[in-house]
Amino acid sequence: MTINRYLSRRTMLSTGAAALGVAALPRLAVADYTEQPDIAGGVLKGKVMLSGAPPKPEEILISKDHGHCGEGAIVPDPVRVTADGYLADAVVALKDISQGKPWSDPGTVPKIVQARCKFEPYVQVARKGAELTILNEDPLLHNIHAYELIGRARRTMFNIAQPQAGQVDKHVLKMRRGDVIEIDCDAHNWMSAWIYTADHPYVGVADSKGEVSIDRIPPGSYELTAWHPVFGETAGDVAVKAGETSEFSVQFKV
Amino acid sequence: MRKIEALFAVAAGLATVSAVDGANAQQPGADPALLEHGKEIYRRECVACHGVEGDGAGPGAYILSQRPRNLQLGVFKLRSTPSGENPTDQDLFEAITRGVEGAAGAMMPSFASLPERDRWALVAVVKDFAFIEDPGKPISVPPRPAHADLALGAQVYDRLQCASCHGADGMGDGPSSLTLKDDQKRRIWATDFTDGRYKGGAAPDEVYTRIFTGLDGSPMPAYGSKATPDELWALTEYVLSFGATSTDKISGDTE
Structure with a gap:
């Protein structure tokens, strides 16, 4: 049931554009989300797994600023998987959910820090349209270069220089059609981070044990997607019952 | 065709x-x-x-x-x-x-x-x-100072670490120039200022604007909030000075 959404979106983009011209390409539909402060709902508790041997990681040599960035090589997009196959850093999200718990729950205010020539965190989630806070802790030039992924294209969202430590910028995460933001630093090409944006707060990042939990979900049946920076997206179905914890597992296949 | x-x-x-x-x-x-x-x-x-x-x-x-x-x-x-x-x-x-x-x-x-x-x-x-329905609001470019403060420009070039890509001598050969990619992950080069040619033209207002807003789609980031207008003008003059082969070019009369 692995779905390569990027491929299907690309196919839609290219055939759509060829057949209909640009006028037919859909604009971002701003999804309405209604907050229900009192909702108790049910809980989804899941495990993300990787089957098959992880691919050989791509390494990039640290080529400059060794005093702050260190020596040797770095894997920009690490596959963090436990010995028994549990995969970290995957984003699990429910699809097509238009009402439920408030977004104000902790952990949904996006912030990214550049420290020792790495982005922290590597993967996070954010509300579409939220304001991202960007902080440089290193006494050297970083540029935070954010791209919206649309099909196979990368669309620059912004590119801001932070040449000194302590500098803070803020930028609204205005998405056109995509969900995923890739963040690079052109000055240090091994730096990589990802932000998964959603219309609703039923979204979470798998921890180092591959575990993810989403609470206060309105009862019902949902499609659930899981996305990972290296493995793309997969999907499945889940059911949520009021006052209960339902378990699920997601498997990425190599 | x-x-x-x-x-x-x-x-x-x-x-x-x-x-x-x-x-x-x-x-x-x-x-x-x-x-x-x-x-x-x-x-x-x-x-x-x-x-x-x-x-x-x-x-x-x-x-x-x-x-x-x-x-x-x-x-x-x-x-x-x-x-x-x-x-x-x-x-x-x-x-x-x-x-x-x-x-x-x-x-x-x-x-x-x-x-x-x-x-x-x-x-x-x-x-x-491009689905442009809401054109952006232009930045304001203050009038070009009568005097080009190249010493200040050199300081700002250093502080903003322009040399990281464009090189200490403006030749586009800084340490990060080796690894630059554009938005489609294709190889791209940092501009060599000594040619006196710039993507947006060599008019001083244009060069000021490029530094301020960056060049989206390329690795060049926006520096507008990281220096004062006076500093940005000094930097603009300093960048232009790399490509100047005559006083005409320094004064911007190249267009």
Whole structure:
């Protein structure tokens, strides 16, 4: 049931554009989300797994600023998987959910820090349209270069220089059609981070044990997607019952 | 070329159909006749590089040192607006008029020879491809100081670490220049200032604007909030001084 959404979106983009011209390409539909402060709902508790041997990681040599960035090589997009196959850093999200718990729950205010020539965190989630806070802790030039992924294209969202430590910028995460933001630093090409944006707060990042939990979900049946920076997206179905914890597992296949 | 033109005709035909059912009715103030006129000009002048669909994948795209813009993405290097904002109509008009040249070779030719109405018609086509409904708000460029403070400019060049990509001598050979990629992950070079050629032109106001807003789609970030206007002007003069072979160039009388 692995779905390569990027491929299907690309196919839609290219055939759509060829057949209909640009006028037919859909604009971002701003999804309405209604907050229900009192909702108790049910809980989804899941495990993300990787089957098959992880691919050989791509390494990039640290080529400059060794005093702050260190020596040797770095894997920009690490596959963090436990010995028994549990995969970290995957984003699990429910699809097509238009009402439920408030977004104000902790952990949904996006912030990214550049420290020792790495982005922290590597993967996070954010509300579409939220304001991202960007902080440089290193006494050297970083540029935070954010791209919206649309099909196979990368669309620059912004590119801001932070040449000194302590500098803070803020930028609204205005998405056109995509969900995923890739963040690079052109000055240090091994730096990589990802932000998964959603219309609703039923979204979470798998921890180092591959575990993810989403609470206060309105009862019902949902499609659930899981996305990972290296493995793309997969999907499945889940059911949520009021006052209960339902378990699920997601498997990425190599 | 016959096949391309036929494809374009199909695309244009169906676009008209969807305009009828309202899908294209979001551009207030857009002049449909101008857009249709622009599509004719586009088919004649632009498809070879930017492609029938405006995706930057025309048959001639591969020979260019930097690939043509994928207009559908709506990301433009030459803007008077902050990073991430849409360009103004004037920005697009000027880029079409001036073309894009640079240290890596001439990329987009100047279309100044086209009648002005044709160039505005092309602006309408680009905005249509790029879904630009809300042009950005231009930054304000303060008047160029009478005196070029090159000593301050050198300090700012150092503080903002321009040399990281453009090199201490402005030759585009800084340590990070080796690893630069554009938004489509293709190799791109930091501009060598000693050529005195800049993608947005060598007019001082333009160079100031490029430093302020960055060149979206390239690795060049926006520095507008990281220095005062006086410092940015000094930096602009310092950058221009790398390419100056005469006092005329320093005073900006090159256009």
